[in-house]
Amino acid sequence: MNKLIEPHGGTLKELYLSADAAAAEKQQAREYPSWDLTYRQLCDVELLLNGAFSPLEGFLSQADYRCVLSDLHLENGVLWPMPVTLDVTETFADGIAPGSRVALRDPEGVLLAVLEVTDLWRPDKTVEALQVFGTDELLHPGVNYLFNQAHPVYLGGRLRGIEAPIHYDFKHLRDSPRELRDKFKKWGWRRIVAFQTRNPMHRAHYELTFRAAQLTEANLLIHPVVGMTKPGDIDHYSRVRCYERLLQYYPEQTTTLSLLHLAMRMGGPREALWHAIIRKNHGCTHFIVGRDHAGPGNNSQGKPFYGPYEAQEMVARYQEEIGIQMVPFQEMIFVQERAEYAPGNEVVEGETVLNISGTEFRRRLQEGLEIPEWFSYADVVTELRRAYPPRRRQGFTVFFTGLSGAGKSTIANALMVKLMELGGRSVTLLDGDIVRKHLSSELGFSREHRNINILRIGFVASEITKNGGIAICAPIAPYAATRREVREMVSPGGGFLEVYVATSIEVCEERDRKGLYAKARAGLIKEFTGISDPYETPENPEMAIDTTECTPDEAAQRIILKLEKLGYIK
Ligand code: PPS
Numbered sequence: 001m002n003k004l005i006e007p008h009g010g011t012l013k014e015l016y017l018s019a020d021a022a023a024a025e026k027q028q029a030r031e032y033p034s035w036d037l038t039y040r041q042l043c044d045v046e047l048l049l050n051g052a053f054s055p056l057e058g059f060l061s062q063a064d065y066r067c068v069l070s071d072l073h074l075e076n077g078v079l080w081p082m083p084v085t086l087d088v089t090e091t092f093a094d095g096i097a098p099g100s101r102v103a104l105r106d107p108e109g110v111l112l113a114v115l116e117v118t119d120l121w122r123p124d125k126t127v128e129a130l131q132v133f134g135t136d137e138l139l140h141p142g143v144n145y146l147f148n149q150a151h152p153v154y155l156g157g158r159l160r161g162i163e164a165p166i167h168y169d170f171k172h173l174r175d176s177p178r179e180l181r182d183k184f185k186k187w188g189w190r191r192i193v194a195f196q197t198r199n200p201m202h203r204a205h206y207e208l209t210f211r212a213a214q215l216t217e218a219n220l221l222i223h224p225v226v227g228m229t230k231p232g233d234i235d236h237y238s239r240v241r242c243y244e245r246l247l248q249y250y251p252e253q254t255t256t257l258s259l260l261h262l263a264m265r266m267g268g269p270r271e272a273l274w275h276a277i278i279r280k281n282h283g284c285t286h287f288i289v290g291r292d293h294a295g296p297g298n299n300s301q302g303k304p305f306y307g308p309y310e311a312q313e314m315v316a317r318y319q320e321e322i323g324i325q326m327v328p329f330q331e332m333i334f335v336q337e338r339a340e341y342a343p344g345n346e347v348v349e350g351e352t353v354l355n356i357s358g359t360e361f362r363r364r365l366q367e368g369l370e371i372p373e374w375f376s377y378a379d380v381v382t383e384l385r386r387a388y389p390p391r392r393r394q395g396f397t398v399f400f401t402g403l404s405g406a407g408k409s410t411i412a413n414a415l416m417v418k419l420m421e422l423g424g425r426s427v428t429l430l431d432g433d434i435v436r437k438h439l440s441s442e443l444g445f446s447r448e449h450r451n452i453n454i455l456r457i458g459f460v461a462s463e464i465t466k467n468g469g470i471a472i473c474a475p476i477a478p479y480a481a482t483r484r485e486v487r488e489m490v491s492p493g494g495g496f497l498e499v500y501v502a503t504s505i506e507v508c509e510e511r512d513r514k515g516l517y518a519k520a521r522a523g524l525i526k527e528f529t530g531i532s533d534p535y536e537t538p539e540n541p542e543m544a545i546d547t548t549e550c551t552p553d554e555a556a557q558r559i560i561l562k563l564e565k566l567g568y569i570k
Contacts, residue, residue: 009283010323012177013054015113016161025160029103029111033095035088036105037112040145042165043227043263044084045104045112047278049161050176052260054281058158059086062119065156069131072270072318079321081273082265083132085123085154086115093153096120102155111162119156133267133296133305140296140305141230142265167261170226170240175258180221181283183256191218193286193327194279196293198229198264199358200242200384202376204332206249207341208290212327213254216286220255222247223279228263230296232492238387245379258282266296268306269314273322276315280324287324289315291331291344334374366391367567391567395425395465396495398559399486401477401538403530405511406503407547407555408432412474414556422569425470430457432475445527451482458486466493478535495568499559500541505530507548 017025037045047053055078064074065083072081086104088096096102102115129136129143138144167174175183184192193216195209201222213220222243226236236259243257262278265271271294276287293311298304315326330343336352347353356364356375364371368390371381398415400408409431419427436443439456443449454477461471471490477483483498490496508530509517520528527533538544543562545555563569 009177009181009281011054012051012181012281013057014051014161014176014178015049015057015159016163021160022162025114026111026162029101029114029162032101032103032114033092034103034105034109035086035092035115036107036109038087038149040149040228040263041086041104042106042112043261044086045159046165046261048084048159049113049164050178052177052262052278052281053084054177056080056084058115059154059156060084061156062121062154065121065123065154069128072273079273079277079318081270081277082267083128085156087151088153088155089151090153092151093120093155096155104159106165110166112165113162114160115155115157116160117155117157119154121154121156122152123154125150132265132270135299135305137299137305139298139300140266142267142296145265165261169237170259173240173257173259174261175282177282180258184219184283187219187253189219191216191286192221192284193218193288194221194223194282194284195288196260196275196279197222197224198233200234200239200380201246202380203374204334204341206246206377208329208332209255209288210250212286212288212329216325216327218286220250221279221282221284222255222257223260223282223284224257225262225264226259227261230264230266234384235387238383241383241387242380245383246377249377264294266294268292268294268296269311272311272315273318276319276322276324276326280322285325286327287315288327288329290329339374362388368392391495392570393468394494394568395468395470396497396563396568397461397465397471397473397490398497398499398563399461399477399483399490400472400474400499400501401483401541402501402503403505403508403535404476404516404528405508405513406501407545407552408474408476408501410552411499411501411545411547411555411559412472414552415559416472418556418560419470419472419569425468426464427470427472428460428464430460430471430473430475435475445529445533447479450476451479454479454482454486455489458489461486462489462493465490465495468494476529476535478529478533480536480538483538495563495566497543497559497562497566498538498541500538500544501547502537502544503547 067073067075068080068083074080096117098118100117103111104113104115105111125146126136129146133140133142136143193212209220247257272289279287289312291308296305312328319326330345332341333344333347334354335342336354365388400412402408416427416429435457440453443453457473457475461473464471487496519525520531529535
């Protein structure tokens with residue numbers, strides 16, 4: 001038989017213990033050191049345990065890790081392109097040595113697996129970034145994760161599976177490789193072409209997948225990633241509702257939808273190869289690789305990290321070794337004269353092509369503008385509009401920052417009443433003094449305490465924003481990194497406007513409404529911002545306001561106009 005289309009996958013390595021062995025292991029694991037898995041590690045553990053990462057039997061050993069980095073194979077010569085490692089802190093690693101067993105737990109403390117540690121090492125992250133991603137630029141999400149989120153020590157070893165991570169959402173759409181293989185067998189599906197996606201699917205994706213299935217005379221598996229995708233992507237709840245809507249447009253009994261709890265690395269060509277292996281393990285015989293598969297976007301020069309068809313070249317080179325047939329596809333483009341989609345290389349000169357980029361699509365959603373029928377299905381767009389209402393119906397945060405006495409609270413109060421006068425959304429004021437009284441009464445003014453204080457404000461503001469309200473924050477917030485963290489917390493759920501109240505230290509000190517500057521000068525108050533503690537001036541605030549040049553009323557009015565211009569108020 002042609003190895004490429006061997007039905008129902010190859011050998012599946014599921015790592016779960018029998019019920020009895022798992023019960024015994026659970027008892028013993030009480031004595032083992034416990035590691036609380038990060039979200040990404042939870043995704044990896046799930047796919048290791050259920051066999052999606054076959055032939056891996058656990059986290060890579062150091063020797064396998066080196067081989068994977070340098071030539072895409074494990075030490076035993078089996079193809080494996082992506083390092084799957086368990087990163088832990090130095091403190092945790094202190095108590096671990098080869099031979100130790102570690103209890104791997106979910107955030108609620110449920111024991112999922114036991115790791116039999118064989119290796120422990122400190123990776124050279126720059127080497128890893130360059131070999132795996134071909135770059136060490138932090139703009140690459142995989143590199144950024146490696147340097148800024150992954151812990152410094154890697155543990156390798158076999159896993160003994162106790163139980164699968166629990167999911168409460170879309171249970172009817174989650175299948176392990178075994179379950180999917182069994183379904184295919186039951187349905188008599190012998191040729192299955194898989195489609196990987198992390199985006200909502202529109203007509204171009206429908207056309208592409210439909211053609212791929214016809215071309216290969218195969219059934220179609222829509223296999224979207226719902227674990228971790230690129231930061232800023234549309235959330236999986238909305239996407240899955242869109243996929244469910246789309247499913248009805250395929251001919252009956254030809255197509256199915258299943259969710260994959262993978263943590264993507266956005267590794268382009270290497271990642272495409274990994275995706276192909278995962279699909280083979282789920283029982284697929286064919287795998288679609290389109291333009292810029294698993295692409296991480298642009299580098300600091302504004303150029304894509306990988307060539308648009310590099311992933312196809314990579315999978316073509318190894319498809320035989322994996323035992324899955326790649327179905328390469330060009331980008332599908334809408335040709336106006338023909339009123340249909342065609343692959344990019346089939347468009348002839350003189351034909352008018354229509355396109356709406358991802359950025360333009362998001363703009364239209366944000367502004368509640370028309371999205372044409374040729375681009376997407378009406379019910380898919382309705383789902384997205386529900387999840388991403390236009391800005392005038394989204395929540396937002398106005399985050400003031402500036403020295404004590406700069407005028408933050410006065411402007412914030414004026415802004416609050418003006419917004420309440422406009423109506424339509426609830427408004428919450430998180431003023432520095434109020435927060436310190438109600439949320440942060442135990443905190444002082446050290447760098448650490450100020451950061452905790454600001455992150456608390458950020459958390460509350462993000463909840464308010466996500467739920468459609470308006471949060472006005474007015475702390476000093478002297479540190480740029482913490483302000484950026486707050487922006488990142490709030491932005492996914494709505495608008496974020498940073499307003500730097502740029503009143504100079506001289507003016508603030510001269511006003512000295514609370515008499516604090518005099519006390520600070522006299523050494524009676526320590527760590528006083530601007531006198532004996534730093535204030536990092538914002539580099540890119542949405543607005544800067546100097547209160548020596550305008551009244552609080554005028555300042556609040558300027559902010560209202562800015563919010564109108566951005567579309568958050570009408
Ligand atoms: S921070 O840095 O953002 O956590 O500070 P914040 O919570 O906004 O500070 C609120 C008010 O605390 C008073 N205060 C001080 N400010 C700065 N440094 C020191 N050491 C200090 N001690 C007390 C000050 O009145 C701040 O209020 P505003 O409204 O900014 O004048």
